[in-house]
Amino acid sequence: MYDIIIVGGGVIGCSIARTLSKYDKKIGLIEKNYEICQETTKANSAIVHGGYDCKPGSLKAKMNVKGNSMFPELSKDLDFTFNKIGSLVLAFSEDEMKTVEELYNRGIENKVQGLEIIDAKRVKEIEPKVSDQVVGALYCASAGVVDPFNLTYAMMENAMDNGVELFTETELIGLEKNHDGILVKTNNGDFQTKYVINAAGLYSDKIANMGGDYDFNIIPTKGVYRLFDKKKSDTINTVLFQTPTERGKGVLVTATYDGNTMIGPTSDKIGTVEDTTTESESLAIIDKLGKLSVPDLNPKNTIRVFTGVRAKPNTGDFMIYASKNMEGLVHCGGIESPGLVSAPAIAEYVEEILIENGMDTKKNPNYNPKRKGIVRISELSTEEKSEKIKENPAYGKIICRCETVSEGEIIEAIRRNAGAKTVDGVKRRVRAGMGRCQGGFCGPRVIEILARELNIDPTEVRKDLSGSKIVERHLKK
Amino acid sequence: MLNYDLVVIGGGPAGLAAAVEAKKNGIDSILIIERDRELGGILNQCIHSGFGLHEFKEELAGPEYAQRFIDQVNELGIEYILNTMVIELNKDKEIIALSEDGLINIGAKSIVLAMGCRERTAGAVAMNGYRPAGVYTAGMAQRMMNMEGLMVGKEVVIYGSGDIGLIMARRMTLEGAKVKCVVEISPQSSGLNRNIAQCLNDYDIPLYLSHNINKVHGKEKIEGVTICKVDEKWQPIKGTEQYFSCDTLLLSIGLIPENELTVNAGIEIGEVTNGPKVKSNMETSMEGVFSCGNVLHVHDIVDFVTKESRVAGKNAADYIKGINDSDGKKLFETEAGNGVSYVIPNYVVSGGKDGANLYFRSRKPYKKVEVKVLIGDKVIKTKKMPAMIPSEMVNIPLSPEEIANLNDKIKVEVKEIGK
Numbered sequence: 066m067y068d069i070i071i072v073g074g075g076v077i078g079c080s081i082a083r084t085l086s087k088y089d090k091k092i093g094l095i096e097k098n099y100e101i102c103q104e105t106t107k108a109n110s111a112i113v114h115g116g117y118d119c120k121p122g123s124l125k126a127k128m129n130v131k132g133n134s135m136f137p138e139l140s141k142d143l144d145f146t147f148n149k150i151g152s153l154v155l156a157f158s159e160d161e162m163k164t165v166e167e168l169y170n171r172g173i174e175n176k177v178q179g180l181e182i183i184d185a186k187r188v189k190e191i192e193p194k195v196s197d198q199v200v201g202a203l204y205c206a207s208a209g210v211v212d213p214f215n216l217t218y219a220m221m222e223n224a225m226d227n228g229v230e231l232f233t234e235t236e237l238i239g240l241e242k243n244h245d246g247i248l249v250k251t252n253n254g255d256f257q258t259k260y261v262i263n264a265a266g267l268y269s270d271k272i273a274n275m276g277g278d279y280d281f282n283i284i285p286t287k288g289v290y291r292l293f294d295k296k297k298s299d300t301i302n303t304v305l306f307q308t309p310t311e312r313g314k315g316v317l318v319t320a321t322y323d324g325n326t327m328i329g330p331t332s333d334k335i336g337t338v339e340d341t342t343t344e345s346e347s348l349a350i351i352d353k354l355g356k357l358s359v360p361d362l363n364p365k366n367t368i369r370v371f372t373g374v375r376a377k378p379n380t381g382d383f384m385i386y387a388s389k390n391m392e393g394l395v396h397c398g399g400i401e402s403p404g405l406v407s408a409p410a411i412a413e414y415v416e417e418i419l420i421e422n423g424m425d426t427k428k429n430p431n432y433n434p435k436r437k438g439i440v441r442i443s444e445l446s447t448e449e450k451s452e453k454i455k456e457n458p459a460y461g462k463i464i465c466r467c468e469t470v471s472e473g474e475i476i477e478a479i480r481r482n483a484g485a486k487t488v489d490g491v492k493r494r495v496r497a498g499m500g501r502c503q504g505g506f507c508g509p510r511v512i513e514i515l516a517r518e519l520n521i522d523p524t525e526v527r528k529d530l531s532g533s534k535i536v537e538r539h540l541k542k
Numbered sequence: 543m544l545n546y547d548l549v550v551i552g553g554g555p556a557g558l559a560a561a562v563e564a565k566k567n568g569i570d571s572i573l574i575i576e577r578d579r580e581l582g583g584i585l586n587q588c589i590h591s592g593f594g595l596h597e598f599k600e601e602l603a604g605p606e607y608a609q610r611f612i613d614q615v616n617e618l619g620i621e622y623i624l625n626t627m628v629i630e631l632n633k634d635k636e637i638i639a640l641s642e643d644g645l646i647n648i649g650a651k652s653i654v655l656a657m658g659c660r661e662r663t664a665g666a667v668a669m670n671g672y673r674p675a676g677v678y679t680a681g682m683a684q685r686m687m688n689m690e691g692l693m694v695g696k697e698v699v700i701y702g703s704g705d706i707g708l709i710m711a712r713r714m715t716l717e718g719a720k721v722k723c724v725v726e727i728s729p730q731s732s733g734l735n736r737n738i739a740q741c742l743n744d745y746d747i748p749l750y751l752s753h754n755i756n757k758v759h760g761k762e763k764i765e766g767v768t769i770c771k772v773d774e775k776w777q778p779i780k781g782t783e784q785y786f787s788c789d790t791l792l793l794s795i796g797l798i799p800e801n802e803l804t805v806n807a808g809i810e811i812g813e814v815t816n817g818p819k820v821k822s823n824m825e826t827s828m829e830g831v832f833s834c835g836n837v838l839h840v841h842d843i844v845d846f847v848t849k850e851s852r853v854a855g856k857n858a859a860d861y862i863k864g865i866n867d868s869d870g871k872k873l874f875e876t877e878a879g880n881g882v883s884y885v886i887p888n889y890v891v892s893g894g895k896d897g898a899n900l901y902f903r904s905r906k907p908y909k910k911v912e913v914k915v916l917i918g919d920k921v922i923k924t925k926k927m928p929a930m931i932p933s934e935m936v937n938i939p940l941s942p943e944e945i946a947n948l949n950d951k952i953k954v955e956v957k958e959i960g961k
């Protein structure tokens with residue numbers, strides 16, 4: 066008998082798991098995929114937005130601004146990368162400056178920290194690579210970029226340290242109200258629980274339907290990105306937005322948490338939430354728009370293109386509420402952008418809803434809010450490197466040459482409580498294969514290490530999703 | 543801190559030949575640093591034959607070719623360390639390397655950069671569709687099959703007609719896979735003619751020139767590709783689409799010299815080659831630091847690598863002995879003239895005692911050409927060739943006499959004859 070079952074191992078589900086792990090409760094998180102963090106949370110802009118963009122009074126605005134204020138401490142507690150590099154909304158005409166002013170006023174109303182309207186000269190000081198056409202900008206000092214993967218793993222690892230159980234390859238297929246609470250039916254057995262939290266991302270409307278709730282629909286909207294090689298000449302320092310027009314929010318050019326430059330996303334309504342395809346037309350659009358902000362971006366330096374799908378709700382706001390039809394069921398639906406930055410605030414909001422709905426607040430006596438990340442050998446000083454290798458020689462064996470990732474890091478990524486089971490899972494945790502050769506060299510070795518550590522045959526190792534096997538068979542020995 | 547006269551970074555054919563040559567020229571204190579678990583570099587995964595025709599006048603397999611140099615390294619007692627990756631090189635010629643034994647600091651009088659190259663990946667060619675499993679660079683598949691004994695697929699399409707892709711077409715066929723086709727966006731292949739004949743024609747594998755992959759099908763694992771013909775501007779031509787089912791897509795779209803160490807050390811890099819700029823003695827812009835092999839520019843045959851590396855090894859030895867062939871002498875730039883994409887070395891040392899070996903490639907395929915080497919506007923050498931293609935590097939040596947009294951740039955140009 067569980068107290069709480071959380072559906073979905075994206076940033077929202079994992080954040081909720083961690084927040085609720087401070088209570089003395091039996092909590093399980095179910096995830097249909099092979100690993101957590103394999104859907105929307107793995108493909109987005111990774112920006113910790115300031116919060117000036119959201120409609121004043123909306124749940125989005127509240128969650129964003131509160132979430133943003135939680136990031137500095139959260140990143141310390143959970144040891145993931147959050148760089149408060151600031152953002153600029155660039156204006157290229159006096160007309161656009163008016164929009165910048167409106168955004169400023171909206172930001173003040175939303176109580177966003179660190180907002181300022183600046184002139185072209187200041188813009189060029191902050192970001193010398195910006196186009197000379199710039200007239201001025203809205204500067205937001207509290208915005209930043211985050212490692213969305215390790216943010217999510219950190220939350221889940223910490224939740225598990227505090228007793229939460231993780232069930233992967235476990236897909237919710239039905240909800241049934243009974244006298245003990247709710248029966249959660251999955252392809253991997255049933256779970257009896259008091260509360261169910263629907264954090265199923267792109268599928269959150271379908272899960273709501275299972276509980277008899279039809280308050281919102283997801284309108285899948287996709288965004289295409291281009292990620293550049295870490296060349297010094299291409300590096301930028303901040304997050305660069307364009308002034309929103311009727312056509313949309315414009316394309317952003319941003320530094321990533323690890324110092325690559327990235328452009329995107331497009332915003333296209335699509336027929337199905339499954340459609341993460343990338344097409345050359347979209348890339349042509351982001352290339353053109355990206356150049357408006359930073360003229361010397363060179364698509365030749367691309368190392369990866371990818372696509373993320375937003376779980377846009379037709380209601381226009383996050384749908385976080387207790388079901389009216391099924392007692393004990395709480396929805397976190399339609400968590401589109403700014404879902405990442407809002408995640409820690411959303412978790413606390415869900416906590417309040419549960420308490421309002423009768424959850425007792427007996428504390429978990431063993432709760433520890435802190436977690437240590439995997440040490441990155443490439444970031445240690447000379448002495449620290451020596452120390453680490455003495456402690457464990459595997460940290461001196463470099464597997465990924467582009468990002469200088471050692472075997473020790475990869476083994477740790479696999480052995481952690483919410484550890485990697487796939488090649489992409491290793492990549493997202495420790496960056497092996499994330500560099501300019503994209504796993505061309507380290508791929509075979511990562512497969513070998515995964516097979517060894519998971520005690521499976523190399524033919525069983527997957528790239529990411531369950532159908533993504535890599536090795537066909539062994540050649541004759 | 544350890545100290546050596548010469549440190550060679552990279553234990554592939556380039557590094558090995560340079561070390562051997564330095565030893566033969568009287569240098570005893572030499573260390574080769576290799577990050578892989580054995581010496582030999584990329585040749586260890588090239589189990590096909592065809593290596594060494596120039597150098598040994600026989601056809602060797604890659605590992606055999608490498609072994610000849612590994613044997614010499616052992617016979618000459620040259621020191622090497624494996625499983626050790628150089629992570630930093632600084633302006634004082636100090637090296638930091640990482641291994642399971644810890645961090646090593648090494649000082650050197652002279653250094654040879656021989657780090658090889660890596661493959662261009664899927665990110666560089668933005669294709670329509672998902673990013674499923676089953677898409678590999680050809681070299682990765684080669685390593686998995688030839689070194690780990692793991693077969694990657696049953697039905698294969700190859701994108702790009704680089705040599706590694708061509709060789710993998712044959713290799714996978716021999717292991718029972720069906721190679722459906724090779725798709726090349728350019729009107730000509732980027733691989734050697736001999737590889738097209740031996741790896742595609744011999745096995746009836748079609749090569750679609752001026753074709754691009756329009757779409758990748760399949761989400762978790764690749765299920766097929768749609769290809770189509772492209773016009774001169776590489777734009778798709780409607781109505782020419784063809785679908786091929788496959789569970790494997792190999793990318794063979796070129797190699798890039800691996801120069802992170804070089805760039806971080808502040809050494810000047812050439813724009814076309816992506817490798818360090820070198821003088822005719824193979825010295826880079828950092829005094830006493832030499833370079834050779836694929837890290838300098840991508841070679842199609844290893845024999846040229848060996849030839850070039852000997853020059854680097856010999857000059858590193860001389861440098862250690864206090865003779866720097868480039869010191870105090872005038873340098874003259876080389877120029878890629880009409881029809882030529884680049885020339886290595888980037889500078890020729892006037893009066894250089896070993897002359898200069900010019901390596902270059904044509905920009906496009908030519909039939910019947912005359913290649914001219916000019917000093918200023920004076921032609922000093924011509925070479926007639928029945929054909930020239932970008933994938934086949936050409937070498938023209940200049941004797942010490944020919945560069946004894948340089949007074950102007952050296953230009954290489956291609957002229958079509960009989961037209």
Ligand SMILES: Cc1cc2nc3c(=O)[nH]c(=O)nc-3n(C[C@H](O)[C@H](O)[C@H](O)COP(=O)(O)OP(=O)(O)OC[C@H]3O[C@@H](n4cnc5c(N)ncnc54)[C@H](O)[C@@H]3O)c2cc1C
Nearest residue numbers: 073075076077097105106109112237266288403404405406
């Ligand atoms: C293009 C784009 C750009 C964005 N940019 C930003 C940004 O810059 N800043 C920001 O703050 N936010 C941004 N976002 C939003 C942010 O990425 C999302 O809000 C957030 O990742 C949503 O997390 P989630 O946990 O709700 O969804 P997901 O990460 O999709 O997780 C949901 C999980 O539920 C699982 N699941 C679904 N159905 C079932 C079932 N039946 N049984 C079991 N498991 C199930 C799924 O497999 C999945 O793992 C962006 C989003 C996109 C698409």
Ligand SMILES: Cc1cc2nc3c(=O)[nH]c(=O)nc-3n(C[C@H](O)[C@H](O)[C@H](O)COP(=O)(O)OP(=O)(O)OC[C@H]3O[C@@H](n4cnc5c(N)ncnc54)[C@H](O)[C@@H]3O)c2cc1C
Nearest residue numbers: 552554555556576577583584627628657658835836843844
């Ligand atoms: C896949 C492939 C197939 C080929 N087929 C043929 C053929 O059929 N016939 C032919 O004649 N030629 C062929 N060639 C060309 C020829 O073999 C290569 O040009 C030659 O091997 C290049 O030698 P190299 O030493 O410059 O590079 P490599 O062989 O790549 O060696 C470089 C070495 O440096 C090491 N290294 C790199 N960085 C570091 C560091 N930081 N620290 C320590 N060590 C480092 C690497 O591990 C590697 O061992 C082929 C090349 C390739 C890539």
